[in-house]
Amino acid sequence: MNRSPFEERPPFGESIDEYINRLRNVRFRGKSFLRLAGVLLILILLFGSFYQIQPEQVGVVLQFGRFSRTTEPGLRFKIPIVESVIKVPVQRQLKQEFGFRTIETSGLRSEYSDRAYLEESSMLTGDLNVAVVEWIVQYRVSDPYLYLFKVRNVEDTFRFMNEAVVREVVGDRTVTEVLTVGRQEIETTVQQRLQELCNQYQSGITVDQVVLQNVNPPDPVKPSWDEVNQAQQQKDRLINEARAEYNQVVPRAKGEAQQTILQAEGFALDRVNRAQGDATRFKALHDAYRRAPEVTRKRMYLETMQQILPRVGGKLILDEGAKGVMPLLPLENLQKTISTGAGRKEVTP
Helix, strand or coil: CCCCCCCCCCHHHCCHHHHHHHHHHHHHHHHHHHHHHHHHHHHHHHHCCEEEECCCEEEEEEECCEEEEEECCEEEECCCCCEEEEEEECCCCEEEEECCCEEEEECCEEEECCCCCHHHHEEECCCCCEEEEEEEEEEEECCHHHHHHCCCCHHHHHHHHHHHHHHHHHHCCCHHHHHCCCHHHHHHHHHHHHHHHHHHHCCCEEEEEEEEEEEECCHHHHHHHHHHHHHHHHHHHHHHHHHHHHHHHHHHHHHHHHHHHHHHHHHHHHHHHHHHHHHHHHHHHHHHHHHCHHHHHHHHHHHHHHHHHHHCCCCCCCCCCCCCCCCCCCHHHHHHHHHCCCCCCCCCC
C-alpha cells in the first residue's frame, strides 16, 4: 500500500493503533506516578509536623534558622519545612575529660585510651616544677538559647576555658600542694572561676563539679619523686614517734617533779609548824614553871609517867610497909612477860 508523503509514520515501524495504545499507557503511568508522589509528600509533611521531646530535653524551635520558641517534653507540633527543632538535654549531666579519654564503660569497670594527652595535662606549677594533671568537669545546660546562639562552638570554647583556668590555678601553687594537700582547694577554686567565665561569656552552662582524677609528676622524674615521698613519709613517721615518746615521758617526768615539789613543800610546812608549836609550848611551860615551880615539876613528872607506863609490859609494885598480907600476883602473866623479855621490876617506896 502506497503512503502519502505527508502522512506521519509511526516510529520503529509500529502501526498507528499500537502507537496510540503506547501513548495512553505512558500517560496512565505518569498519572499514577504523580498520585504516588503526592501521597508520599502528604505522608512526609504529616510525619514531619510532629516531634517528640524526651523528659530530660527541651526543644528549641527555629523558623527559617531563627530562634522562635522553646518547647517542653512531650509530643509537639511544628510547621513542616518552615520550622526545625534542636533538642537540647538540659537535665542530663554532661562531662568533659582532660588528660585522658574513656573508651568504654562496661558495668563497674572503665577502659581508657592508651594515648597520653600531655598537651592538656602537662602544667607548670608556681615553683617552676612540672605536674601532670588529669581532671573531669561535670556540667549541665541551664539556658538552651544561650547555649545554642550566644557562643560559637560552645563545647570547644568551654574546653579551652577549662584548660586556661586550671593552668592559672595550678600555676599559683607549689608542686607539693598540687600533688598532696591542695587538691580539694584547687577543685573548688577552678569550679568558681570557671563558672564566672561561663556567666561572663553567656554560654548557658552551669558547672556542677570539678574533679582532679589523677595528679602525678612526669614519668622521667617519677622514680625520684617517689623516693622523695618515701623519705618525707619516713621523716614524718620518725617525728610522730618522737612526739609520742615525748608526750609519754615528759608529762610523766613533769608530774613526778611536781609531786616531789609538793611533798617537799608539805614536809617543810609540817616541820615549820611543828617547830613553831614546840616553841610555843616550851614558852608556855617556861612561863608556868616560873610562876609555880613545884606544881609544874610534879605535873611534868606525872605527864611523863603517863606516857611511859603504858609502854612497859609487866609491872611488880611492892610496899615495904605492908605486913601480914599475901600479895596476889598474876604469876602466869608475869612468867610470859619475863620470858618475852618485856617484863620489868619496879620498886616504889
